Amino acid sequence: MNPDALIESYVAEVVRHLPRKQRTDVGYELRSLLTEELRGRVGDSAPDTAATLDLLASFGRPAEVADRYRPAGFTIIRPADAPRFAWISLVGVAVQWVITLIATYTAPATGAGDDWLSRLGTWWLSAGLGAFWWPGLLVSLSIVAAVITARRDGDAPDWTPRAASMLDRDHISRPLYVLAIAGALVGIAALVAAINLAEWWPGLPQPLLDAFVIDADFLATRAPWALVLWAATFASMIAVLVAGRWTRTTRLLAIVGNALWVVLLVWWVAAGPIFVQPYADSVTKGCLLLVAAICVLDLVLTARHLRHGIPEPAV
Amino acid sequence: MVAIAKHEQDLRKGVLVLAVLSQLRDEQYGYSLRQALAKRGMPIEEGTLYPLLRRLEAQGLLASQWKAENGPPRRYYALSATGAELYRELSESWASLATVMSELLEGEKR
Numbered sequence: 001m002n003p004d005a006l007i008e009s010y011v012a013e014v015v016r017h018l019p020r021k022q023r024t025d026v027g028y029e030l031r032s033l034l035t036e037e038l039r040g041r042v043g044d045s046a047p048d049t050a051a052t053l054d055l056l057a058s059f060g061r062p063a064e065v066a067d068r069y070r071p072a073g074f075t076i077i078r079p080a081d082a083p084r085f086a087w088i089s090l091v092g093v094a095v096q097w098v099i100t101l102i103a104t105y106t107a108p109a110t111g112a113g114d115d116w117l118s119r120l121g122t123w124w125l126s127a128g129l130g131a132f133w134w135p136g137l138l139v140s141l142s143i144v145a146a147v148i149t150a151r152r153d154g155d156a157p158d159w160t161p162r163a164a165s166m167l168d169r170d171h172i173s174r175p176l177y178v179l180a181i182a183g184a185l186v187g188i189a190a191l192v193a194a195i196n197l198a199e200w201w202p203g204l205p206q207p208l209l210d211a212f213v214i215d216a217d218f219l220a221t222r223a224p225w226a227l228v229l230w231a232a233t234f235a236s237m238i239a240v241l242v243a244g245r246w247t248r249t250t251r252l253l254a255i256v257g258n259a260l261w262v263v264l265l266v267w268w269v270a271a272g273p274i275f276v277q278p279y280a281d282s283v284t285k286g287c288l289l290l291v292a293a294i295c296v297l298d299l300v301l302t303a304r305h306l307r308h309g310i311p312e313p314a315v
Numbered sequence: 316m317v318a319i320a321k322h323e324q325d326l327r328k329g330v331l332v333l334a335v336l337s338q339l340r341d342e343q344y345g346y347s348l349r350q351a352l353a354k355r356g357m358p359i360e361e362g363t364l365y366p367l368l369r370r371l372e373a374q375g376l377l378a379s380q381w382k383a384e385n386g387p388p389r390r391y392y393a394l395s396a397t398g399a400e401l402y403r404e405l406s407e408s409w410a411s412l413a414t415v416m417s418e419l420l421e422g423e424k425r
Contacts, residue, residue, distance in 0.1 A: 025390075026369065028388075029345065029365070029389075029390045030365065032387055032388070032389060033344075033345045033346050033361070033365055034361075036346040037346060037361055040346070040350075058360065058361070058362065059360075059361055059362040060362040065362055065366065068362070068363065068366035068367070068370075069366040069369050069370070071370060071373060071374075
């Protein structure tokens, strides 16, 4: 290949990565500069293929050279966020795979030809590949966030002492905390009302009243423990509200409280019916297990928070 | 092993724009500018310099035009009014920085 053709091909590859309106102008200039560089390198002798390739190698990969021609773009995922982003993406896909695989292989057989391989094939072409919507969604949201951030760059709020004070993870917002306590009280009131539905609102439709009939044994043995834990939880919440911040003691109390709630909820679910109606009972138990899972998550996060001090280096 | 070349490259990167602006008080095209810089002891890789000229022009620091003088058409670059202003300010900053650095390095020798 002759040197001019090599340079021509190289320049074409560089400008391919540039905006269309720049290509001719930059391409012509770059070709002329590279030709001149080559002549400068070989001096009086005729340029050959080896010298041309040396020049092009030193100039850089076409895509990288094109990057240098472009102004700095915007970052979609910041380096500091990249490991967490990868982790959230992969775990999201893995969780979907586990759930859908379990559902696929526990579904009843549909007849001849319904073997494990055909189920796997069907799963892969539906839920298996479909699970990638999650990383796709995360990337799309990151792009939207990055574009908005890039546009608002000039209006970005200043990093002030007040903004820095928001980093205090032990600080609580008292109004929001009061709202949380009020929400919890409303929830408990609704629960108590549901239990006493037949007594308080006897005029309601019978199927509704039947659905909320509580198992007598549950009410007598397992339910009262909730009152003890509710009282302890409220005492702990009031302590945090008065102090205006979490302390090591209140966090330890929260961990113990969460652990006790998990034990109580699992006991409720495992030890027998809660509602007399089987359907209402199974729905309630599902919800209670979900609440128990949330308690476990909160427990883990609180424990991590407690453990995450900066240890003193070994000297 | 310490990557001396990489650190030296980073050091040069910091003064690249000032070096280029200093040579564009008079009109130059890419290759002649690179030669001029190399002759004064500041060699800059062609793959770095030529795209840099375009970026500086996009920022309004350089003005350019095609000219055909004794050969094929070439794109000539020179400082714009904004570029000249920036050049003055950067020159002052550099003078101050060079003094500080000299003192720091002299102190190290003593």
